[in-house]
Amino acid sequence: MRRLTVLYDADCPLCVHLRHWLLRQRQLVPLDLVPARSQEARRRFPALDHAATLREITVIGDRGQVYRETAAWIVCLWALAEHRPRAHWLATPAGQPFARMTVLAAAKWREALKGPGGGPGPGGCGDGRCEVPGPPG
Numbered sequence: 001m002r003r004l005t006v007l008y009d010a011d012c013p014l015c016v017h018l019r020h021w022l023l024r025q026r027q028l029v030p031l032d033l034v035p036a037r038s039q040e041a042r043r044r045f046p047a048l049d050h051a052a053t054l055r056e057i058t059v060i061g062d063r064g065q066v067y068r069e070t071a072a073w074i075v076c077l078w079a080l081a082e083h084r085p086r087a088h089w090l091a092t093p094a095g096q097p098f099a100r101m102t103v104l105a106a107a108k109w110r111e112a113l114k115g116p117g118g119g120p121g122p123g124g125c126g127d128g129r130c131e132v133p134g135p136p137g
Contacts, residue, residue: 010035
């Protein structure tokens with residue numbers, strides 16, 4: 001694999017935060033970060049279900065491989081120099097439950113940031129500032 005495209009929700013503060021984090025990491029496999037359902041995403045992947053890419057992280061390999069949800073997060077970590085060993089462990093039977101739990105927790109946080117009905121919520125983009133809230137307390 002020579003390149004991966006990560007489709008992310010550009011209206012989700014958590015997703016945007018993770019996009020910036022991925023860009024700061026040393027990449028063994030280059031990551032193209034493209035907003036989901038954007039014209040660029042549609043141009044690159046016309047056969048993809050673009051509505052689904054807003055519901056779950058989607059990563060596409062340079063040979064057309066499609067990774068979703070937990071597998072998508074693992075392949076993103078696999079592309080990063082400092083996190084490849086962790087990605088290998090997360091792909092094992094021992095690591096899979098931890099990976100799945102992390103993805104589910106992120107999905108709940110993402111849903112809470114968007115607020116009821118999927119719109120912007122407190123700490124989201126409703127006030128013009130797309131920020132990930134700090135830890136509670």
